[in-house]
Amino acid sequence: MNLQIGSTVGDYQIVGILGAGGMGKVYKVRNGISDRVEAMKVLLPDLAAQPELSDRFLREIKTQASLEHANIAALHTALRVDNQLLMLMEFVEGVTLEQKLKDGPLPVEQALDYISQVLSALDYAHKHGVIHRDIKPANMMLTPAGLVKLMDFGIAKGSGDHRLTMTGTTMGSLYYMSPEQIRGAANVDARADLYSVGVTLYELATGTRPFDGDSEFAIMSAHLEKTPVPPVEVDPRLPQGLNDAILMAVEKDPAMRFQTAGAFRAALQSVLPAKEAAPALQAAPPPPAQAIAQPIPPAPAFQPMAQAPRPMAAANPKSKRGLWMAAGALAAALGAIAVIEFGPWKDTKAQTPPPSQAQAQPTAPVPAPVQTAPPAAEPAPQPTAVPSQPQQTTAPAPALAKTKTAGKPAASQTVAASASLTPVQPGQTVTQPPVQPPTAQPIPQPAQQQVAQQPPKPAEPQPVMPSRAEMMAARERHAQLEARAGGIRTTLQSLQRSQAASGLNLNARFTQPASLMDTYMKASADALHDNDLVSAKDFMDKAERQVEILEKLLNR
Numbered sequence: 001m002n003l004q005i006g007s008t009v010g011d012y013q014i015v016g017i018l019g020a021g022g023m024g025k026v027y028k029v030r031n032g033i034s035d036r037v038e039a040m041k042v043l044l045p046d047l048a049a050q051p052e053l054s055d056r057f058l059r060e061i062k063t064q065a066s067l068e069h070a071n072i073a074a075l076h077t078a079l080r081v082d083n084q085l086l087m088l089m090e091f092v093e094g095v096t097l098e099q100k101l102k103d104g105p106l107p108v109e110q111a112l113d114y115i116s117q118v119l120s121a122l123d124y125a126h127k128h129g130v131i132h133r134d135i136k137p138a139n140m141m142l143t144p145a146g147l148v149k150l151m152d153f154g155i156a157k158g159s160g161d162h163r164l165t166m167t168g169t170t171m172g173s174l175y176y177m178s179p180e181q182i183r184g185a186a187n188v189d190a191r192a193d194l195y196s197v198g199v200t201l202y203e204l205a206t207g208t209r210p211f212d213g214d215s216e217f218a219i220m221s222a223h224l225e226k227t228p229v230p231p232v233e234v235d236p237r238l239p240q241g242l243n244d245a246i247l248m249a250v251e252k253d254p255a256m257r258f259q260t261a262g263a264f265r266a267a268l269q270s271v272l273p274a275k276e277a278a279p280a281l282q283a284a285p286p287p288p289a290q291a292i293a294q295p296i297p298p299a300p301a302f303q304p305m306a307q308a309p310r311p312m313a314a315a316n317p318k319s320k321r322g323l324w325m326a327a328g329a330l331a332a333a334l335g336a337i338a339v340i341e342f343g344p345w346k347d348t349k350a351q352t353p354p355p356s357q358a359q360a361q362p363t364a365p366v367p368a369p370v371q372t373a374p375p376a377a378e379p380a381p382q383p384t385a386v387p388s389q390p391q392q393t394t395a396p397a398p399a400l401a402k403t404k405t406a407g408k409p410a411a412s413q414t415v416a417a418s419a420s421l422t423p424v425q426p427g428q429t430v431t432q433p434p435v436q437p438p439t440a441q442p443i444p445q446p447a448q449q450q451v452a453q454q455p456p457k458p459a460e461p462q463p464v465m466p467s468r469a470e471m472m473a474a475r476e477r478h479a480q481l482e483a484r485a486g487g488i489r490t491t492l493q494s495l496q497r498s499q500a501a502s503g504l505n506l507n508a509r510f511t512q513p514a515s516l517m518d519t520y521m522k523a524s525a526d527a528l529h530d531n532d533l534v535s536a537k538d539f540m541d542k543a544e545r546q547v548e549i550l551e552k553l554l555n556r
Contacts, residue, residue, distance in 0.1 A: 001082045003027065003042070010081050012040060012088070020044075023053060028091065035490040038076055039089040054085070061087050063130055063153050070476035071121035073141070073149045090483075092149045097137035097204065105207035108238065112268050114140065115201045116468065117148040119268070122197070123261035125150075126190040133188065135196035136176040137203065145482065145525045147475040174219045175209050176200060179252050182220045191254040194264055198249025198257075205242065206234040210250060224252070241271040269468065466533035474536050478524055481544055485521055488514070488550045495554075510553060517546035 005014050009029070016028035018039055029040045043057050064075040064087070074090040097114060100106060106114070118140055125132060132139075132153060141149045178195035180188050202210045210228035213219040228250060232243040245267045251257045258264040466474075492514055496506045520543035527536035 001084060008032070009040070009086070010079060012038070014040075023057065026089075029088075030490065034487065035494055036487045037091045037490060039073075039091045041087040041089060042084065057085055057087075060153055061085070064089070066128060067125060067130065067153075069121050069124045070472065070479070071117045071148055071150055072125070073151050090149075092141045092143060092151070093486075094141050094143040094149075097140040097142060097148075097200070100142065101137060101203065101207070105235070106204045108205060108242065111201060111204040112242070112271060113146070113468070114142065114148050115197060115204065116265050116268055117472065118150055118197060118200075119261045119265040120472070121148075121150040122190070122193050123265065126193070126261055131188065131190055132193050133181065134173055135193050135200060136173055137200055140200075143475075143479060143482075145475050145478040145528050146471075147479050174216055175211065177220075177223065178254075179223050180254065182223055189254070190261070191257050191259065194249055194258050194261060195251075195254075197261075197264065198246050202228065202231055202246050202250065205238055205246070206231050208234060239271050242268070245271065466531060470533055471528070471531065474533055474540075475528055478521075478528060478536070478540060481540055481547065482521060484547050484551070485517055485543070488517070488547065488554065491554050492550075510550070513546040513549045513553075517543055517550065520546065 001009060003009065003014060003025075005016060007014055011032045012029040013032055014027050014029050015037075018026040018028050020026070024041050024043045027040045027042070028037065030037050043053060061075065061078045064073075065078075068074065073092055076088045076090060078085065078087050080086070105111075118135070122132065122135075130153070132150070134152060139150065139152045141151055143149065174182075176196040176199045178188070178192035181192055199210055202208075211219060211222035211226060213222055228247070230243055231246050232238050232240065245264070248267075249257055249264060258267065492506065492510060495510070520539045524536045524539035524543060527533075527539060
């Protein structure tokens, strides 16, 4: 069978080589009928004659066919050509996490996101009785949309299959192999995959491997005997929760590790929110401005709140972020209450006498409001006594004093604010009404002050970050849509070549929606990369409409 680039195998034309593993080689091919680009895996020529490897390859085909998950590369079909098995897989465009590591360790958020997707795939596979047994960064493909695809189930086995050995394992896999796999234990289970995930996460977060050596024996001995350096000692900036999860995953004893991929994934999801909340506290919006014409001094009862010391745990925002958020919300609520309940009363002028007193003095008009006395913190100015006046009467500070001068017009009567002195002429009488509690009736306020009675506008709600499940679903949809778009592009390229051979250009009814499709797909990929779920969905909806138009035109 000719496997050179440009040759044809069945209905597939070989257009490139994607890679080679311990058992086979993977080619990039194009289906001559559908124009869909796929990945074709075949056994290496010198191994095809070995029955045990042929059986293993057939087992891989059946295992892959039983798995349908967004984070697992899908099997399209399998066939025999010249008595040799071929596996046709989903072509996943992107880079492996091994290639990403060449630029150094990944940001914590990215590492947790990618490994959470891998654990989602493993949780699904383990529940279907499939153990991967070759987890490593080279088998994790990252698409441009941020979707991670778990690849190469070549040495996967069922949970009850004890016959499979590690023939063909490369040295690269030794860095991630569990101790029980190195010992050749017959009861290797799903926890071996979780050990390999822990080693991978250690490398993604720190840029170094936890177990290393200058020979295969040294690497295997490290897995069996060495205790890894805690990740936080390699990089002190790493969250303590991430450090603890990694060390638990790489325990020598399987009973001391996470027992399921779901439990491991839940532990990682509890690490990320604490890390993301700290910037949110620093960027908290200031309290809303008070809607008043003149500045109002803060009420004395609330001054201790404004001068309260910072929390003692300010040096550790992650451990106290819940307390800080609760304290901030309480402070904002108390501030709003102070504005609503005390704001209008702060500048209220001398009150109109109660109804009962008004009836007792029918000739006294309602006094006009006067300026508010200085704040309580400053003493009120004291009037200078006139020598010719033999007697003065001082109204008590908490009461509203009302004076009446005998034989003088009612206009000379004055209602003084609290904490002020009122001179009294000889022969005058002073009537001091009892202190009346505030009535439920509203007090007339100047138009300028009535603005302060209105509650402040609530702060604009902060944007809600999409959940990890929502982002996963969006990325899966983008990947499916990209697969449809890729098939359309391939068909249009073939159509364009045939048109060019006849000296014609591709009709605008094809080029216009194709251009819009590519633009919207690129925009949705960028939005997914920025975790902008709303924009990503909007662009995907627009792209899908163009895809449907083109599929109808191309009879796909």
